[in-house]
Amino acid sequence: MNSSRALEVASTKTIEDTMATVPAPHILIVDDEEMVLSALRRTLRADAYEIHTATSGQEALVALAAHDFDVVVSDMRMPGMDGAQLLHAASVFSPDSERILLTGYSDQQATAEAINRGKISAYIGKPWDNQEIRDVLKSAVEKRHLRRQQRAHENAIKVQNRELRQINRVLEDEQRREQASDQSDYSTQIILEETNELKAALDGSISLMVSHIDSKLRDGLVKKRLTEKLVRALATNNGFSIAETEVLCEAARLHRLGMLNFSDDLLNKKISDFNEQEKALYKTYPIRSSETLEMFHQYRAPAAIICHLAENFDGSGFPHGIVGAAIPIGSRILKVAVELTDLTVDKQGSKTAVETEMQKKVHDELDYDIAFQALQVDLNLADECLPSDITINAAQLNKYTRVTRDVYDENGRMVFAKLIEVDELHRARLQKIEQGQGRPLEIHVDPESYCQTSNTDQDPERL
Numbered sequence: 001m002n003s004s005r006a007l008e009v010a011s012t013k014t015i016e017d018t019m020a021t022v023p024a025p026h027i028l029i030v031d032d033e034e035m036v037l038s039a040l041r042r043t044l045r046a047d048a049y050e051i052h053t054a055t056s057g058q059e060a061l062v063a064l065a066a067h068d069f070d071v072v073v074s075d076m077r078m079p080g081m082d083g084a085q086l087l088h089a090a091s092v093f094s095p096d097s098e099r100i101l102l103t104g105y106s107d108q109q110a111t112a113e114a115i116n117r118g119k120i121s122a123y124i125g126k127p128w129d130n131q132e133i134r135d136v137l138k139s140a141v142e143k144r145h146l147r148r149q150q151r152a153h154e155n156a157i158k159v160q161n162r163e164l165r166q167i168n169r170v171l172e173d174e175q176r177r178e179q180a181s182d183q184s185d186y187s188t189q190i191i192l193e194e195t196n197e198l199k200a201a202l203d204g205s206i207s208l209m210v211s212h213i214d215s216k217l218r219d220g221l222v223k224k225r226l227t228e229k230l231v232r233a234l235a236t237n238n239g240f241s242i243a244e245t246e247v248l249c250e251a252a253r254l255h256r257l258g259m260l261n262f263s264d265d266l267l268n269k270k271i272s273d274f275n276e277q278e279k280a281l282y283k284t285y286p287i288r289s290s291e292t293l294e295m296f297h298q299y300r301a302p303a304a305i306i307c308h309l310a311e312n313f314d315g316s317g318f319p320h321g322i323v324g325a326a327i328p329i330g331s332r333i334l335k336v337a338v339e340l341t342d343l344t345v346d347k348q349g350s351k352t353a354v355e356t357e358m359q360k361k362v363h364d365e366l367d368y369d370i371a372f373q374a375l376q377v378d379l380n381l382a383d384e385c386l387p388s389d390i391t392i393n394a395a396q397l398n399k400y401t402r403v404t405r406d407v408y409d410e411n412g413r414m415v416f417a418k419l420i421e422v423d424e425l426h427r428a429r430l431q432k433i434e435q436g437q438g439r440p441l442e443i444h445v446d447p448e449s450y451c452q453t454s455n456t457d458q459d460p461e462r463l
Contacts, residue, residue, distance in 0.1 A: 057081025258288025
């Protein structure tokens with residue numbers, strides 16, 4: 001009982017002691033035009049920011065080496081070092097800074113490359129809307145503040161992690177005492193109460209670590225909800241009892257525990273952007289999760305499911321290389337749910353792109369029957385994280401339509417970035433892609449902008 005209370009007090013103190021009053025956010029704005037810098041200063045005058053400016057990439061790097069900035073905003077087109085190159089360098093000099101790119105619609109290809117490399121947090125089209133740029137900066141500053149809070153929680157987690165083994169040893173001692181005790185009923189009740197308190201402390205520590213990972217992971221909370229939805233549906237389809245379903249859901253909740261030591265950069269990347277080394281590291285997390293949970297009796301059932309999450313249906317996985325139905329069905333279900341969830345979020349809900357990628361994984365990595373069942377489940381990503389939008393084809397685009405999601409072709413390649421202003425060349429290129437693949441693209445647009453499109457159909461200069 002004393003161990004669990006001491007752990008709880010230690011965790012609280014660690015978090016409180018590391019939370020400091022946040023100073024005024026420092027913003028670095030980089031543009032080779034003084035008029036643009038002055039305009040941005042005026043736009044942000046009402047906000048409580050410390051504004052710093054630079055007129056070139058080289059000058060900005062000097063500032064980054066000397067100061068810690070919460071947000072770095074850079075124009076795309078500058079002589080010498082362009083905005084994408086500068087923000088990539090800023091990710092090395094100041095990896096915790098949020099990075100925002102100012103870009104014209106004609107810079108679409110460079111913007112898409114910068115996004116795919118994962119080095120910018122957001123981009124804003126020029127000419128910008130004053131309220132939009134204030135909102136984007138506010139969001140970026142809040143993310144930086146959240147990152148500071150996460151570090152405070154990390155410190156608390158480190159303290160708890162050091163005590164986990166001690167808690168487990170005490171827990172096992174208490175359980176042995178319970179089994180071997182010849183004491184009175186009163187003494188037995190005291191032991192049970194202390195054992196339950198230790199179990200609660202352990203569960204609280206594990207839950208804190210899992211919540212911390214979910215908050216750091218790109219779209220972690222959305223993935224958590226979608227994975228549980230899939231797992232419950234697949235468990236029902238495959239005749240699981242209520243108790244078996246709850247164990248499987250517990251495995252779904254805890255399976256990312258092995259990501260605890262992954263860097264923020266890795267956790268914030270799209271899986272499709274991983275290099276080979278990052279892919280190899282990412283594949284090890286189920287084994288790490290299982291080994292940690294195996295230490296504690298109350299988690300051994302979900303740990304047994306997570307242990308086989310890296311096995312492939314054709315026997316090419318690890319740690320045991322088992323094949324097909326020899327892989328426990330709970331592990332096969334969880335693997336399909338995790339893969340489909342990651343693809344759904346990574347491809348922003350594009351059903352065509354998700355189905356294409358899933359087809360590549362069945363038979364070798366995934367159980368075909370379970371994968372087929374999973375694709376029948378309605379995973380409406382818009383209900384989880386995306387704004388309400390409608391789907392149109394390329395012929396219905398014009399300069400008023402606002403594309404709300406990145407557009408992918410039938411092979412899963414991004415062919416148009418969201419929020420880029422549409423012109424005639426863009427529309428013609430997307431129509432050509434549609435003709436080549438023999439079916440329309442899934443182009444998600446803001447309904448209000450599409451209504452504006454409909455009201456201007458008689459305009460001879462639509463684009």
